[in-house]
Amino acid sequence: MTSSTTLSAMSALTKAAQKLVPSTIVPSLRPRTGNLYEVISRTPLGNGRQVVAHQTRWSAKQIPDCYWIVKRAEFKNEGKHGKAWGSLIWKGKAVGPAEQRIPGALKYTWEEGSSQPLPTPAKR
Numbered sequence: 075m076t077s078s079t080t081l082s083a084m085s086a087l088t089k090a091a092q093k094l095v096p097s098t099i100v101p102s103l104r105p106r107t108g109n110l111y112e113v114i115s116r117t118p119l120g121n122g123r124q125v126v127a128h129q130t131r132w133s134a135k136q137i138p139d140c141y142w143i144v145k146r147a148e149f150k151n152e153g154k155h156g157k158a159w160g161s162l163i164w165k166g167k168a169v170g171p172a173e174q175r176i177p178g179a180l181k182y183t184w185e186e187g188s189s190q191p192l193p194t195p196a197k198r
Contacts, residue, residue, distance in 0.1 A: 110179035113186055114144050115153030124160075129182045132189035139166045141188045142176055155180070163188075 114125045128141040142160045149156040158176045162169045
C-alpha cells in the first residue's frame with residue numbers, strides 16, 4: 075500500500091466515524107445552569123465520585139475559586155429536588171466540617187466547576 079492509499083483509507087474511516095457521532099449533545103447532558111439538583115443529577119455520584127459545583131452569583135461578584143464538593147445526594151421529582159451533602163471550598167481553602175448539608179440548593183442558580191471571576195467591561 076502506498077502512503078496516498080493509506081491516507082485516503084484513513085480519511086474514509088474518519089468520515090464514516092463522524093457519521094456515527096451525533097452532531098449535537100443530547101439536551102439532558104448539555105452543561106447548563108439550574109438549581110443544584112438539576113446540575114448534579116447529570117453527573118454520576120457514588121463509589122468515590124464527587125461533583126464540583128458553584129453558585130453563579132459568586133462569579134458575578136468576582137469571587138474566584140469557590141465551590142462545593144458534592145459527596146452524596148438524594149434526588150426527588152426526576153432530579154429537580156432533593157438533598158445534597160458536601161464540603162465548601164472558599165477562595166481555595168476548606169471551610170467548615172468535612173461534610174454538611176448544602177444550603178441554597180433551590181434558591182440560587184448553580185453551575186458545574188469552580189467559580190471564575192467574570193471579565194469586567196473596559197472603561198472608556
